[in-house]
Amino acid sequence: MAQLNMVQAINQALAYEMEHDDRVVLLGEDVGRDGGVFRVTEGLIERFGSERVLDTPLCESGIMGAAIGMAAYGLRPVTEIQFMGFTYSAFEQLFAHAARVRSRSRGRFTCPLVVRTPYGGGIKAPELHEESTEALFCQVPGLKVVVPSGPYMAKGLLLSALRDPDPVLFLEPTRLYRLIREEVPEGEYVVELGKARVARAGGAVTVVAWGSMLERVLKAVDGYDAEVLDLLTLSPFDIGAVLASVRKTGRLVIVHEAAKSCGFGAEIAATVAEEAILHLRAPILRVTAPDVPVPLAKLIDHYLPGPQQIRGALDEVLQY
Amino acid sequence: MAQLNMVQAINQALAYEMEHDDRVVLLGEDVGRDGGVFRVTEGLIERFGSERVLDTPLCESGIMGAAIGMAAYGLRPVTEIQFMGFTYSAFEQLFAHAARVRSRSRGRFTCPLVVRTPYGGGIKAPELHEESTEALFCQVPGLKVVVPSGPYMAKGLLLSALRDPDPVLFLEPTRLYRLIREEVPEGEYVVELGKARVARAGGAVTVVAWGSMLERVLKAVDGYDAEVLDLLTLSPFDIGAVLASVRKTGRLVIVHEAAKSCGFGAEIAATVAEEAILHLRAPILRVTAPDVPVPLAKLIDHYLPGPQQIRGALDEVLQY
Amino acid sequence: MPLESIGKFETKRLGVLNERGEADPDLMPQLSEEEIRRMYELMLLARVFDERAVALQREGRIGTYPPILGQEAAQVGSAFALSPGDWVFPSFREMGVHLTLGFPIAQLLQYWGGDERAQKAPEGLNIFPFCVAVGSQIPHAVGAALAVRYRRDPAVVVTYFGDGATSKGDFHEGMNMAGVFKLPMVFICQNNQWAISVPLKTQTATTSLAQKAVAYGFEGVQVDGNDVFAVYRATREALEKARGGGGPTFIECLTYRMADHTTADDAGRYRPPEEVALWRERDPITRLERFLEARGAWTPQRRVEAKEKAARVIDDAIREMENVLPPAPAELFDGVLAALTPRQTGQKKGL
Amino acid sequence: MPLESIGKFETKRLGVLNERGEADPDLMPQLSEEEIRRMYELMLLARVFDERAVALQREGRIGTYPPILGQEAAQVGSAFALSPGDWVFPSFREMGVHLTLGFPIAQLLQYWGGDERAQKAPEGLNIFPFCVAVGSQIPHAVGAALAVRYRRDPAVVVTYFGDGATSKGDFHEGMNMAGVFKLPMVFICQNNQWAISVPLKTQTATTSLAQKAVAYGFEGVQVDGNDVFAVYRATREALEKARGGGGPTFIECLTYRMADHTTADDAGRYRPPEEVALWRERDPITRLERFLEARGAWTPQRRVEAKEKAARVIDDAIREMENVLPPAPAELFDGVLAALTPRQTGQKKGL
Ligand SMILES: Cc1ncc(C[n+]2csc(CCOP(=O)(O)OP(=O)(O)O)c2C)c(N)n1
Ligand SMILES: Cc1ncc(C[n+]2csc(CCOP(=O)(O)OP(=O)(O)O)c2C)c(N)n1
Numbered sequence A, B: 001m002a003q004l005n006m007v008q009a010i011n012q013a014l015a016y017e018m019e020h021d022d023r024v025v026l027l028g029e030d031v032g033r034d035g036g037v038f039r040v041t042e043g044l045i046e047r048f049g050s051e052r053v054l055d056t057p058l059c060e061s062g063i064m065g066a067a068i069g070m071a072a073y074g075l076r077p078v079t080e081i082q083f084m085g086f087t088y089s090a091f092e093q094l095f096a097h098a099a100r101v102r103s104r105s106r107g108r109f110t111c112p113l114v115v116r117t118p119y120g121g122g123i124k125a126p127e128l129h130e131e132s133t134e135a136l137f138c139q140v141p142g143l144k145v146v147v148p149s150g151p152y153m154a155k156g157l158l159l160s161a162l163r164d165p166d167p168v169l170f171l172e173p174t175r176l177y178r179l180i181r182e183e184v185p186e187g188e189y190v191v192e193l194g195k196a197r198v199a200r201a202g203g204a205v206t207v208v209a210w211g212s213m214l215e216r217v218l219k220a221v222d223g224y225d226a227e228v229l230d231l232l233t234l235s236p237f238d239i240g241a242v243l244a245s246v247r248k249t250g251r252l253v254i255v256h257e258a259a260k261s262c263g264f265g266a267e268i269a270a271t272v273a274e275e276a277i278l279h280l281r282a283p284i285l286r287v288t289a290p291d292v293p294v295p296l297a298k299l300i301d302h303y304l305p306g307p308q309q310i311r312g313a314l315d316e317v318l319q320y
Numbered sequence C, D: 001m002p003l004e005s006i007g008k009f010e011t012k013r014l015g016v017l018n019e020r021g022e023a024d025p026d027l028m029p030q031l032s033e034e035e036i037r038r039m040y041e042l043m044l045l046a047r048v049f050d051e052r053a054v055a056l057q058r059e060g061r062i063g064t065y066p067p068i069l070g071q072e073a074a075q076v077g078s079a080f081a082l083s084p085g086d087w088v089f090p091s092f093r094e095m096g097v098h099l100t101l102g103f104p105i106a107q108l109l110q111y112w113g114g115d116e117r118a119q120k121a122p123e124g125l126n127i128f129p130f131c132v133a134v135g136s137q138i139p140h141a142v143g144a145a146l147a148v149r150y151r152r153d154p155a156v157v158v159t160y161f162g163d164g165a166t167s168k169g170d171f172h173e174g175m176n177m178a179g180v181f182k183l184p185m186v187f188i189c190q191n192n193q194w195a196i197s198v199p200l201k202t203q204t205a206t207t208s209l210a211q212k213a214v215a216y217g218f219e220g221v222q223v224d225g226n227d228v229f230a231v232y233r234a235t236r237e238a239l240e241k242a243r244g245g246g247g248p249t250f251i252e253c254l255t256y257r258m259a260d261h262t263t264a265d266d267a268g269r270y271r272p273p274e275e276v277a278l279w280r281e282r283d284p285i286t287r288l289e290r291f292l293e294a295r296g297a298w299t300p301q302r303r304v305e306a307k308e309k310a311a312r313v314i315d316d317a318i319r320e321m322e323n324v325l326p327p328a329p330a331e332l333f334d335g336v337l338a339a340l341t342p343r344q345t346g347q348k349k350g351l
C-alpha cells in the first residue's frame, strides 16, 4: 500500500470513480489543464479528456447551478469551488436548489452532486481563503456535509459521497492536504457517511472534533484520559456515537476552528443537552475561534484554537 | 396614541428617520411606486422623492452590494429584500462584505446598513416566501440580527437599527404584519438592540422565542408557570437575560420555526449548557420545525411548531 | 490602428403576423391547418385556464397565482416548436408552456393550490419544477445542456424567464457559459415589460433585451411576442440550430402582462390604464383570429365553441384537483433525501 | 415590419502609441512633458515594486503575491487620469493604481505580508480595501456612485477588475444598475487574457470584452492596454463624461499578465512560452521609452537612474514595512463592530 497525502488520496478517489462510472464529470475553475490550484485534479484531464474535466468561466453560482442541471439530467457532477470563501456566492444554488431538487420534484429529478472545496485555516493565504463556515451548510435539509481528517478517510468518504444519491458538500481541510501521509489502499473502499470514528479511546472526557482540528486535538489530549471522536460527517452527524461516549465520560468538549456563535459545536452541544443532560457532570465547553472574521496570516495563529486552549478546556471540565 | 399594525409601525419608523436624517435612503425591488409588496414603504416615495426611495432592477446581490457602497460613502441605506428566501443570492455580499467593511478597512470605511426582509412562515405563499433561516446570519461576525415581535417593538428596534453604526439584518415576521395591533407612540423612541424582554414572568420553566413564535408561545403557556423571553435581537443575543431566567427556573424550552438542526436554538442551548448547566434540572428542549425544506401552503401548518408541541415540551421538562 | 472598429452587431426583430392578422408570406413558418388550429385551441385553453385560475384564487380555492393573460402567443408558440426529448426549465409564469406540452392540468392547479407534490412532472416530460427564485433556473438549463452534449443526445434545452430575470447574475452566468461551451440551448425571455411594479426602463438601459446576447457571443433576436407565428418560427429555427451544433440563441418575446403581477398584486397602483388598454388591443388571440378569419377559418362562433371545449377540459381538471387528498403530514419528508437521517426519521415518527 | 433592424452597435479599439513608440498626433492626449515623465517613473516604480514583492515572497518575507508585470500602462495610465475626490474600488491586482494615487508603499507590502491593518487607506484617499472575491467589489462602486449622485458631489467612481471577473454575476448586476441609473462611473477591466489557467476564450465567446457594454446600454471601448496614452485618454474622457452627467463607460484594457498568476502559481503548466515571449516584446515600458527616445527624452541611462530612484523608494518602504510591529492578538477584534458584543468582549479578554 502506498503512503499518500490527502491530495493524492482525493485524486485517486476521483480517478477511480471516473474510471468506473462514466456519469462522473468534474467542473470548476482551473480543474483541467492546471490540475486545480492545489493539484487535486492533476492528470485527470489528460486521462479522461476535456469533456469530463471542464475548465469553466469564473462564476461559482453558475458552476453550481450548472452542476445541478447536469445531476438532474443523470450525470454525477463534481464541482470544485476554489476556496470555501467562494461558495458564498453559490449559496442560493446550493441551499435553494441542490438540496431541494429531489423534494421539489418529488423524486422525479435528483441531485447526486459532490461539491469539493478546500476549507479551513492555517495556510497563510489571502482573504476568504481560510473560511470554516461548515455550520451554514449543516443547516440545509437535503444536503450532506463531510469533512475528512486524513488521506485514508478522505478517499473512502469521497467514494461514498460520489455514490450518494443526494448532494454532498465535501470539505477538504487545506492545512492537511500535504501534512499527513497515510497508507491508502489503491483500489476501492468506502467509508460510510454519517458515522463518527473513535480516534482515541478514553474514559474521563469526550472531545469531539473534525478536519484539521482533529490532528491538533490528538496532540493536545496527550496525558489526558480523553476519548476523541472524529466526526467525519457533520450533516447528518453521528448523534449516537456522541451520546454513547458522553454517557460514558460525563464530560464533553467540542473543538472547532469556526467562530463560536452558531458554529457547528452549538448543534452538538444542544443535542447533548437535549438527550443526555443527566449524564453530564460538567458544562459542555466549546473551544473555537472567537467571533471575528477569519484574519490574514499575521493573526491566524491567534484565531485558530490552539493546544493550550484545548487543554485549558479539558482541565476545566475535569474539575467537576 | 394610535393603534398600529406592524406594517404601519415600520413605515412610521422609516418615515421618521428619513425626515430627520437625510442620509437614510431606501432601495429595493418595488419599494417605490408600489410601496413594497407588503406596502411597508407605502407613501415614502411620494414624500421623499425617487432619489431617496429607489426602485431597483431585480438583483438582490447587486442591491446589497450597492447598499454597501452607499453606506461606505456615508449614507445610511435601507434595503428591502422582498422575501428572506431571496437573501440567499445576496449572501456573499452580506457575509463577506457588509459585515467586514469596518474590519477590512480598519475603520476607514463603515457599513451602517439596514437590510429589511419579510421572514417566516404561515402566510400560504409560494416557494421561498416563508423561510426562517436566521441562524445563517447569526453566524456572521460583524452583522446584527433583529426580530421584532409586534408593532411597538418593531418601530423602536428599527429606529435603533437605523442609527446603529454597523449592518443590521431586520427580520419582519410576515405572519405578524397585520395580525397584531398595538399602541405605538407617534414620535421617536428606541428599543435597545441586544436586549431581551420578559414577555411573561414565571418560575418553573423558561421559554425563549422570537418573532411570530412568541405570539404562539404566549398562548400555549397559558396555565403554566412559565417565564417567556422575547429575544428581539438574535445577534448578539441577550445571554445575560437567558442565563438569569434559566438559573431561576432550572428548565429551558426554546421555540423557533426554523428547522431544528443548526437553528438558532442550538446556540442558545449550547450557551446555557456551557454557562448554567449546573442550574438545569431537565434537558433543554427545542421545539422547532423538522429538518425539511419549508413546504408550501398545504403542509405549512404541519411544519410550523404548534401549541401542542410547545405544551408537550413544557410537560416534559416539568416532569423533572 | 487609431480608433479602429473591432466589432459590429445588429439586433433584429421578427414579426410574421401584423396586427391586422396578415402574415408575411416569406416569413410564415410551415404549419399545417391542423397545427394552426391546434395552436389557436391551446392559446384559448391557456386563456381559459388563466381565467379560471384567477377565479379559483378569488374564491380561496387555490393560493396566489400569476396570470399569463396576454402572453399566450409567446408561450404556446415557443413550446409548440419543441420536440419530445427536449428539456424545459421554466420560471413560474409559463403555464401556457405546460399546457402546450401536455403537463397535467389538474397538477398545475394543484401546485398553485400550495401542493408541491404537483411539481412532479410525468415520466417522459422533461419539465423542471416551477422556479420562483427569479432567474435561478437558468444555470440548471446550462448544466442539462452540458449533459446533453456529453451524452450526444439529440435534445435541446430551453429555459424560460422574464425581463426582470435578465438583471440577475444567474442570467449572465448562464448565458456566458452557454456561449463559451456553445451549448444546445434556447433562452426564451418573456419580456412582458414589467417585473411587478418595475417597468422595463428601470430594468435595463438598453433598447432591447435581445441585444444583451452581444455580450455572450451568440445570436439574440427580438420577436413580436404577441405573434404566435413569429415566436414559433424563431424558436423552431433556434432549436434546429442548437440541434445541429450551432450553439445557443437568445429569443426576446416582446409581449405584455395584461393582468396584475399576481392575484396578490394591484397593477393599478403603478401603471397607467392607457398602457394596458393599448396592449389589450394587441391581444395575441384576437390577432390569430383575424388571420384565421381572413382565411375563412374563423367566426365568432368558432371562439365560443373552442372556449367551451377548453372550459370543459379545465373544469374536469378543477374537479380532479379538488379531489386530490391533501398531503399527510409525513409527506413533509418526501424526497428530502433518498434515505432520511436518523433525526429526520425520529421527527417523522413524532409528527 | 418583417425582419427589422432594431439596433446597430459598434465596438472600437483605441490605440495612440504604436509598438514602435510612435504616437498618433490626432489622438495623443494633452500631457505635459513633466506629466509624461511622471507616468514613466510611475510605471518603473510599479515594475520595481513588483520585482521586489516577488523577491520578498520568495524569501518568505511576505505571503502570496499577484504580480502586475506587463500591466503597468493599464494601471498607471488609468489612475493618472483620476481626480483627488474620486473613489476607487480595486480588485487585488492593481498595485500600479495604488502607487499612482500615492497609497503608502509600505502598506501595500504589509498587506501582502498578511496584515489587514494595511487596508486602511489614508484619510483623503478614497480607495476601498483590496477585494479578493473576484468581481464582488463592482456593486460597491455602483452604490458609491449612487451616493455621489445623491450628494451632488463632483466625484466619479472607478472600479477595477480582470477579464475573469466579467463572468461573474456581480459584474452583470453592477453594470446593469450603472446603466439604468446612468451613474458617474468608469468600469476598468484589466483584460490580461488569463484568469489563473483559464484563457480568455474559455471565459467568453465574444471577440472583445468591450462589446459586453452593449448589454447595458452604455459605451464600451477597448484600448490597447500596453499603451499608456491610450489608456489615459480613454479614462480621462470617460471621467469627463461621467462628471458631466453622461453616465458610465466600460473600458477594456487589453494587456497581458506576463508573470505567473501569483507567486503560488506556475503558469508554465498551462500556457505556451511563445505567447509569453510575444507579449514580452510588447512591454508597455519599452514602448513608452521608444516614444521618449524619439523625442530625445530618453537614453538607457535614464532608465537606470529612474530604476535606481524607484528602488530606493521601495527599499525604504520595505524597511518601513519590516519595522511594523506585528499585530497584537487583541487586534483580531479591531473593527469587527463599533462596539463589541458581550461575548466578543469576553473572548478578547480571554486571549
Ligand atoms: C430572486 C427573486 N427576487 C424577487 C422575487 C419576487 N418577485 C417575484 S416575480 C418578480 C418579478 C419578476 O419579473 P420578470 O422576471 O419580468 O417576470 P414576470 O413576473 O414579469 O413574469 C419578483 C420581483 C423573486 N421571486 N425572486
Ligand atoms: C469569486 C472568486 N472565485 C475564485 C477566486 C480564485 N481566483 C483568484 S484570482 C482568479 C482569477 C481572476 O482572473 P481575472 O479576473 O482575469 O483577474 P487576474 O487574476 O487576471 O488579474 C481566481 C479564479 C477568487 N479569488 N474569487
Ligand SMILES: [Mg+2]
Binding pocket: C162, C163, C164, C190, C191, C192, C193, C194, C195, C196
Ligand atoms: Mg416581466
Ligand SMILES: [Mg+2]
Binding pocket: D162, D163, D164, D190, D191, D192, D193, D194, D195, D196
Ligand atoms: Mg485576467
